[in-house]
Amino acid sequence: MYLEVDNNKTYIATGSKEHVDGNPTMSFVHGTGMDHTVWTLASRHFARYGLNILAVDLPAHGRSGGELKPTIEDMADWVVQALDAAGQESTIMVGHSMGSLVAFDVAARYPDRVTSLAMVGTSMPMPVGDLLLDNAEKDNHLAKEMINYWSHSTSAHLGGSQVPGIWMLGKLIRLLERSGPGVIYNDLLACEKYTEGIERSKNIQMPTLLILGEDDFMTPIKDAKALAETIPNSRTILIPNCGHAIVSEAPNDMLDALATLI
């Protein structure tokens, strides 16, 4: 569906189902240069369970208009505006990669809006290599290739998609190629600059789930585990043989993990 958020036309996927007043809500925030389509399976699944789904396209991503938000905090404020626009008081917040930082920041600064939190493929801080940042700044295609390459585990480079007939590396690079100029750089820089996170962990009192790929090269699990230790009410589910792109490599395992939140 399209809603007006922050005076801009904004796309929010609902898992092919209309919202029902009073039903619980589950919100999804995508990662760098991506859009709501990385959540399609999960959105459809939890929509069938009767949850009101909000899988947003962040400003200037996917089908949403507006200007890029330069920081994780700006993105988090915007997500709360999106919740308001959709008339949703509180939500289960789910985010992947950059989106996991956004989800975390919403939970930390607007704790009464978040009933539980899931961070998929995450770490904190989330530093970005200079080579990648440099190529992203120049809008080089190589930046997208690097993200695609490092997001997938070595075994995923040979395929074995859980969704039959999909070549994961091919699908993700095409998705990244759809992002407009400057989007990747904006998002990577926002991740790099989000250093206040750990300080805010103490505000995260709600049940929190970290879903991690054992072979994540982008956000190594040792950094994620350090984060988990700072969140009082957290659990970690480790997916074997899986890289950073859990949304593409292990959508079924992610679904099972998320189901433990409801």
Place this chain on the structure above:
Amino acid sequence: MAKIKTFDFDTLSNHAGQRPDKETGARAVPIYQTASYVFRDSDAGAAIFNIERGGHVYSRISNPTNAVLEERISALEGGVGAVATSSGQAAVFNTIATLVDQGGHIVSSYALYGGTHNLMEYTLPRFGITTTFVDPNDIEGFKKAIKPETRLIFGETVANPRTEVLNIPEISKIAHDNQIPLVIDSTTTTPYLMKPFALGADIVVHSATKFLSGHGTSMAGLIVDGGIFDWESTDKFPQMTEKYAGFHNLSFTEEFGPAAFISRVRNEASRDFGACLAPHSAFLVLNGIETLSVRMDKHISNTRQVVEYLDQHDMVEWVSHPDLKNHPNHELAKELLPKGSTAVFSFGIKGGREIGQVFIDRLDLFSNLANIGDAKSLVIHPASTTHQRMSVKDLEEAGISEGLIRLSIGIESVEDLIEDLEKGFKAAAKVS
């Protein structure tokens, strides 16, 4: 500049799509000879049915052996995903049926495999879909043939049998200027000789019966989605952009982004038309793909020598192969097909049809049959077989004369192949 080193073609052709079987450690791709799949529980079943969870429901729609093949061809082509079909013909039909509704129109190169020509010229009009055929070398002709109801442009990379090379970069521009996709039949070239997506094509179809399999053992087809075409740039494809009542109001572009087309193929064409690939055939095609590059190199080097031999032979009127300088697409082939263009080509024998028959009947190694792309060398007389349903005018347009003989050069010893052809010519010379 730094480079990202992904796996090379020869690694992907052996591994892509497969992880060794967890239960047994089997290295070869297991043949999942099953119609259906036990669900973990009722909810998981409902979830797979409703595209919430990856998995298999019923082998008409997907199968684990076929899925390996689908990923492998997507990896080799550089696409987002693929669907395997029961034959190349089914791949062509399911692609058209996904994109073109009743009243729709196709612009196609007229240099086509006879079965594809028949489908477009005689069968699809029964369902309200018409085709305008264009000379593949007349780039402007493609532009002129486009109508408001045109939904795709179709052509073969290197046409069977007259070896016209399609100018994919130029024709894809025309397609995209008109917000329609370019669909390419890449059967004769395979992703080893050419990658149509990199040149501008949007969808690739294969008869995997041919070089991909390489052993002439199985019928198989593949549809590969490049994931690049912007279906939302136009209102021409409501089946991609609007809610689909046939699947609980799913919108394919909204939900699947770059994989919209191939998701629609699986969830409509595979499901409703039923032309699914047998998993055992998928296994055989996979076995073939493992050696694709080695075989194609041998097909091509053998072809070069046979073409040279024929080109200098007294009894040969003409040879049509892009390697030859007099071929109209000689330069284009060098540009688009640097590793070699095709092992399927034709020549005219002096004396016409009857002499041609004597020649074919004398051959021992070349098998006279209706196929191409086998490891073994093949020969046929198209005017009386594969293209017999075409009118004299259509045959003329497609450049198929009465004396035309089509060869598909195999990977046997090229000395033996040339000796076989020489015997044929000697027999033909006696009666002419």
